[in-house]
Amino acid sequence: MADRFDLAVPAVSWLAGRALREGTVLQSFAFDETHKHLYVLQVRKNGEEAGNLCLNRLDYKGNSTGHMYLQGFGHGVSMGVQNAADGTVWIWTEAASKNGYGQGVTRFRFVAGAVRTAEDVKIRKPIPGSTNNQPSVCMTSKRISVRYRMDGKPRYRVWNLESFVDRDYDDPVADFAQTGAHPDPEIPFQGYALHGDHVYQLAGTAYDAVTNPPAKRGNAYLSCIDVRTGKLLQRTRTGAGQTLAYREPEGLAVRGSRLYMGFASGTAGSRRFSLYYKAAKDKS
Template sequence: MTERMALAGYQFVASVDPADEVDSIPGQESTESTEFAVVGGGWVDPGFSVLPPDPFDTAHVPGVVLQGAFAQGRRNVLQSFAFDNRAQQIYVMQVLPNNVRLSGESGPVPYAHRRAGGDLLCSRMDLNGRVLDFMYLRRFGHGTSFGVVPKAGGGVDLWLEGVPRGGDPTTSPARPPEATAVATTPYEPWSSTTNKAVDGDDASRVRLFHPLPGKTFVAPSIDPTTNRICLATRVGPAHSDRLYTYYLYDLDKARTGTWTPVARASFRHAYPQGLLSLGRYIYHWTGSPTADNAYLTTASWDTGEIVQRTFFPRVPADDQIREAEGLAAWLPGGDTARGVRLCFGFGTGRTGADRAITVKYVPDPTGTSLEARVLVDWQVVSPAAGVDTRAQPLRARLISLAGNRYLHMSGTVTLAEESVGLRHIGTLPAELRPSRLIVTNCPRNHRSGHSVCRVELRPDGGVYADGATRERPISWVQFDNVSTAWA
């Protein structure tokens, strides 16, 4: 379901200069909020020129990169992911698992201490979901977002959080730390011979940058189409004001220590589970493990305006836990930006069980396919009391065409007693229920021939026919013509 700027759910705040942010502003405490607010306009350098020029349509029916895959830490939820577009591989970041003992440690370390200390596990996987190798990283951050940059001589560098602060293993769950710097280190697979991790304060293996001194929640992501690095930051406690500022830099210059922003924008929103700059737009991924509140929001770097906001509702087939985790750009063509895909992830599973990884994508806005796909095949619509479907069973299915979802129905119902007013016809299966009211028209009986009635398809699954009067009651309704946009 897509919301536009004029709809409810957006709060526009008086414009402020990001430089005027204060350290702590009392605000809402809930992490379940779906509110997304613009705080001041965007700003970009006049020389900011990028492709693709258009934003992704996040309401497009997504394709699948990985479904039900497992990284090295099977019991740990996905935190974020990134692509090596040259090798066509995916890197997955998790908190370092429970009770792992690395070289130099006195014994196995509990998960709470790993989480609070900023210890991470990065798995390198192929696009079939097979783990190729992995590495351990200590004292980096929570893994909220990171980037993978191929090196000229082979291999990749990881750009991730660094110098973590504020973790607490005594809370329940353990409070993760927040980074205060940007770190970069080569990806080096773990060796059973040495059993070592890369330590965040090891200057021989890790470079640290402090482009935003005094800021917390420094989380990087990389736009491979423009060779720019985006940093998310926040001033104040994580769940109070929820005010985040995003900065965009040239990656080549950042490597040399020159961190001069080419764009900046501020927003107030829930804790970000993923962030990504692509072209002239910035994408935010929010949502919590058990609430039905996964939103992908698109904002303009130029104006700071929210261009699109898409809700990804839970469906009955979803696991008990389904948490929005990670955004990344995937270039299926390798180093060319043509065909770029906006990918978003979910960490899924059940309490006490392994945590699977699902990664889906929205295709290049210039390359929408006209392909038709069946998303949910024909399912029987359960008839209400007094509704007969024996002549032609009432059914429904869901398809996608050119990235849009359509609900099809077929069948004819007859009523045991002629209906007057609103009549309950049946109930859609759970996977076919829309997120909003859908209204269409269907043929019905009429004393002088055929007529039409209003048909309502409701979010609770109810199918209703309306429009009958005492003079013109309804005794049958035909649904074969139903082909309606579905969200």
């Protein structure tokens, strides 16, 4: 099983100030290490209430290799890439938007230039009575997780990926409450990633002149929860990208031995994104 990342090590810049199809901020991202593709989700311009998303595919230098539109899917809080045994690459996202957030999850193949709607994908609702379902995939452990809300409170549920694909939801690996994302519970949650026996979380807001000025180097926090116990193992403020203009934390993903964080920058209507990573691991 994968080792735990040490969140206290310094962050390293990987991509800086890259553009996406829409001029909005990135919401989440994931890697297809087999084909060296980076997938990035963003809300379409004027599409937040309807849950309309743009899925960008880029190479590892940040150059676009295509995009597709997901109409009525959600907010794009998290996503996952599944490399199937037959070579198929499946993209997992939230789906069935209500009030701008997906009420289920789905998977589909990337087709450059395509438009997908809730009517032409198979939507899964693995947790009856839940809302705001958001998936993450760990190909190291062959698991999938869904962050969801039950009675308004956020939780995580984790399954073996093969069972989930077969729609066998009755025997999850774990189910636990979201905890410890930020010292201030009012600060927005900005993404998560499942990796082995751990869930990594990102929370924080963009710079502003009053509550989060650049001089204080931001309020973005990284944290780690143990899937086996549901306990918070580590939480630390990150100074990654502190010189960026605007600097809103958005999205987490794992690629090999690196945990990546996303940050939006630039001006409204013309946002850019940057990725930073932490490489060291703790063997515990």
